[in-house]
Amino acid sequence: MLAEIITIGDEILIGQIIDTNSAFISKELNKIGVQVFQITSVQDDREHILQALDEAAGRAQLVLVTGGLGPTKDDITKLTFCEYLGDKMVENQDVLDNIHHLFQKYFKREPSPTNLHQAMVPSSSTVLQNLHGTAPGMWMEKNNIVYVSMPGVPYEMKHLMRNEVIPRVVSRFNRPHIYHKTLLTYGMGESSIAERIESWEIALPAHVKLAYLPNLGKVRLRLSAKGPDQRALQEEVDGLMEELWKMNDDIAVGYEEETSIDRRIGALLKERGQTLSLAESCTGGAITEEITQHAGSSAFYRGSVVPYATELKTSILGVPAQLIEKYNVVSEEVARSMAVQSQQVFKSDYALATTGIAGPSKGDGTDEVGTVCIAIASPKGVISERFLFGQLRERIIRKAVNKAFEMLLAEILKN
Amino acid sequence: MLAEIITIGDEILIGQIIDTNSAFISKELNKIGVQVFQITSVQDDREHILQALDEAAGRAQLVLVTGGLGPTKDDITKLTFCEYLGDKMVENQDVLDNIHHLFQKYFKREPSPTNLHQAMVPSSSTVLQNLHGTAPGMWMEKNNIVYVSMPGVPYEMKHLMRNEVIPRVVSRFNRPHIYHKTLLTYGMGESSIAERIESWEIALPAHVKLAYLPNLGKVRLRLSAKGPDQRALQEEVDGLMEELWKMNDDIAVGYEEETSIDRRIGALLKERGQTLSLAESCTGGAITEEITQHAGSSAFYRGSVVPYATELKTSILGVPAQLIEKYNVVSEEVARSMAVQSQQVFKSDYALATTGIAGPSKGDGTDEVGTVCIAIASPKGVISERFLFGQLRERIIRKAVNKAFEMLLAEILKN
Incomplete structure (x- = not known):
């Protein structure tokens, strides 16, 4: 069963926002x-929207529209x-109530006429209540094609998709089965992997891509298959994936649907009751942000220091000034010292340190x-490596973030 | 003059990657x-690509394709x-040389037959040399429509756009003029702004949107205008923008084309020879990452500490343990102490601190x-505020990141 997505908004077509909703x-x-x-991304323009709806309806049974x-x-x-x-527009009481409720709760004031006008919907539409905003979602039908309209604000759209749209799609349409599985690998290029698995890839059945x-610095390998029997499909792809993993055991991190390299690291540390701290110079908080974006990171992550100015590596972390003078601030020696000092200052089992020149x-x-020099202090010692990551x-x-995670995971697995 | 973009790749249509190229x-x-x-985003599928090319050619004079x-x-x-x-495929010597050169420089090995095959291009195409990768860009024409094919890897595509595609488009096509300008505002909702400027907005000329x-927490207000005379257009929009800024002087941060709130903060600090440090707890490095992503941040940014574990606020920053016990770790008092301590530890003029519960x-x-509690220590003292940012x-x-920047800018402007 086929669907199409139409995103509406001049801001997408002039490149002002990136469409993450699709x-x-x-x-x-x-x-x-x-x-x-x-x-398809189209303008905030009546004719263009009408044309896009018509074209999509010619190809799909379900047309999802965001924005506007x-x-x-x-x-x-x-x-x-x-x-x-x-159709004609009518005022919907549920939407009206929701608008009043949201304004009372979050803005402590009465909604304006402009806000209340958002309660107007086409009379034949089913309203999908938007608990996080004043613009309602709508489920509509014409000539047996279903159209869904959702606000473009990502978290409002996400809520409506999960709670209103998906359950309705499931009960409304018969669907064949599609199954994807993706192997995450770090540390080897696309064409080297392709050569390594060439004969296996050629022998894949026709319905598996x-x-x-x-x-x-990372390559994801995705298998996609379509077929009538969900269980058989899944078993087949899972089996092929195991083969693919075995052939790439030295670079495989996990299945993307289940993990990411930072989640894998977090899971391993939690399982072992171990902790991590970071001393990020050239990566400027990017690794920290990656780790703290996930709920539950406080179970293994102790904290970070970003000693951007050189002398802070000494004053905050305690990296000896003479070490910096002797070897240069961008050196494996300084990275190693940053890692070891971070391990002590933060009282963590592992510490990851980066120092480098991100330019320009x-x-x-x-x-x-x-x-870029990256070092990892572990309970067993400290390792480091020097890289050249382009311009x-x-x-x-x-690249430094990806490589740091790759090294950290390898180090954790070794211990 | 109209263009269309076609992005090719199953990975976009199954949602595995977000299309940032468009x-x-x-x-x-x-x-x-x-x-x-x-x-338009289409599958890695011959028929679908052919159909998309045909449809785009019916609407635009320039069709840009990425991916595949x-x-x-x-x-x-x-x-x-x-x-x-x-057309027929032929081997292009320049592309072949480029592939050999890239492999020698970055991989220290000979390219494989698979790599060398990338030198094949349609015989009538003009090759756009890709200095950052082995896949060449191509400029093609059919029935007076120009087609450009570029690799999907963002930095390779960006290089080709800037250095090869844009100059050719400029010399090949007569273009009317479009002008956008966007005012960044922080701290007031969309509908409140709309009500404030309603009569002005209604009076806008028809060719200005x-x-x-x-x-x-932020709202961008974008004016777009189209017209025959670039200079007149720009003057008109600039004038309207000044009016819009005046009406929103309390919430305006700058023009997005020229700045962002963190760049504005950085520019002000650099101008004054002042510095900034950060103590980020609940924002987990997100503010740091925002600041360090821009080149030149080391001129005003000293460093950060992310004391995720509560006791690190004491051991690393020196926030008194009894203060945390008395007021709770998420309190304005602790945020203020974090800011003041950070100011001292990092020897910075300003320090921004966050502490809160990001959940779940x-x-x-x-x-x-x-x-979330946010505090800012400035040369003149320390301020703080407590917020409730949803679930x-x-x-x-x-929201905490946006609000922190809003408060920091206001504080810098006050001093």
């Missing part, structure tokens, strides 16, 4: 065996839907832009 | 007066283009999930 919606639909055939539902004047999605359905998704200027170092700041930081 | 391409095209009419150019077997874009053009782009569990605090971890952190 990826979320696609993922949720995939889980229940609905395949997204196409994603705000209280302000640039949003015309709802009126256009009403026209498309040949392999995709390579490379990104700055050379800072206090004398080395080439892109030079672009953003990429240097991202 | 936003970048749209922004670059907008700067030179090319309007993106539609963005990797060395592995899931990528079929190039062959499909060749078929679409009625106003859009509201709200996001967790309550951690060491006893307060409601979503409670969702990701949103709580993001």
Whole structure:
């Protein structure tokens, strides 16, 4: 069964915002065996929206639309839907109550006429109550095609998808089965992996596809399969995945659907009752942010210091000033000292340290832009490595983050 | 003049990656007066790609395609283009040389046959040399429509857009003028702003559009205008923007095209020769990461500590343990102490501190999930405020980051 997504908003087409909604919606639909055939981003423009709805309806049975539902004047999605359905707008009491409730709770004031106007919906639509905002979701039908309209604000859309849209799609449509599984690997390039598994890949059955998704030091290997029997499909892909893992045992981190490298690290540390601290210089908090974004990180993560100015490596972490002078601030020696000191200061079992030149200027170092030293202190000692990560700041930081996680996981697995 | 973007890749349609390329391409095209009419994401599938190319060609004069150019077997874009053009594939010597050069420089080995195969391109295409990867960009024409094919890897695509595609588009097409300007505001909701400026908005000329782009504590107000005379257009919008700024002087931070709130803060501090440090508990490095992502932050940013475990607030920052016991770790008192201590430890003029409960569990605090206290120590003293930011971890952190920047900027402007 096919679906299409239409995202509405000039801000997408002028590049002012990145459309993250489509990826979320696609993922949720995939889980229940609905395949997204196409994603289309169109203007806040009546004719363009009507055209996109028509085209999507020619290809899919379910059309999900986000955006264009705000209280302000640039949003015309709802009126256009009403026209498309040949319907008229009516005030919906549930939406009205919800608007009053939200204003009372969060803004301690009465909603304005502009806010109350959001309670108007096409008369034939089923309202999907938006508990996190004043714009309602709507479920509509025309010629046996289902149209769903949701606000573009990501967390409002996510709530509606999970609680209102997915359950309705499940009961409304018969769906075939799609199954994906993705192996996360770190430390080897796409083409090297491809050569390593070439004969296995050629021998894959026709209904199973392999995709390579490379990104700055990691490559994701995704198997996708479609078939009539969910259980058989899953067993088949799981079996193939085990083969793929075995062939790549030296670089495999886990299945993406179950973990990420930082989650894997967190899970291992929690399981062992061990802890982690970070001393991030050139990565400037990027590793810390990655770890703390997940709930439950406080169970193993102690804290970080980002000693951006060179002398803070000494004053806060206690890295000897003469070490920095002798070896240079960007050196394996300083990285190792940062890790060991961090381990002590934070009283953690493991400590990860980065020092490098993210560029574009050379800072206090004398080395080439892109030079990064990473060290890991573990209960058994300290290791370090020096890298050259190219020229672009953003990429240097991202590669250093990926490499740091790769080294940390390897070190934890060794101990 | 209209363009369309087609992004190719099953990984987009199953939601495995977020399409960030389209936003970048749209922004670059907008700067030179090319309007993106539609963005379409399609499968790695010959027929679907052919259909999308045909549809886009019916609406636009320029069709930019990303993705589907990797060395592995899931990528079929190039062959499909060749078929679409009625062309044949030939080996391109420049691409071949580039592949050899990249392998020598970065991998210290010979490219494989799979890698060398990437030198095949449709014979009528103009190769756009990709200095950062082995997949070449291609510029093609059919029936007076220009097609550009670029790799999907963001930094490779960005390089090609800036250095190869944009200059060619500029010399190939006559373009009308589009002008956008966006005012960043913090601290007031979309509908309150809309009511405040209602009569002004209604009186806007027809060729000028106003859009509201709200996001967790900030609202961006974008004016867009189209017209024949670039200079007149710019003057008109700049004038309107000044009016809009005046009406919103209490919440305006700057023009997004020129700044962001963290850049504005950085610029002010640099100008004054002042410095900043951070003590981030509940925001877990998110503010630090925001600041260090920009080149040049080391000129004003000293460093951060993320004392995630409660006792580290005492051992590393020197927050008195009895203060934490008396007031609770999530309190304005503790936030203020963290800020003042951070100011001293890092020897910075300003220090920003956060402590709160990002959830989903309550951690060491006893307060409601979503409670966040933010404090700022300045050369003149310390201020603090307590907030309730809802239920969702990701949103709580993001709102705290936005609010912290808002408070910090206000404090810097006061001094």
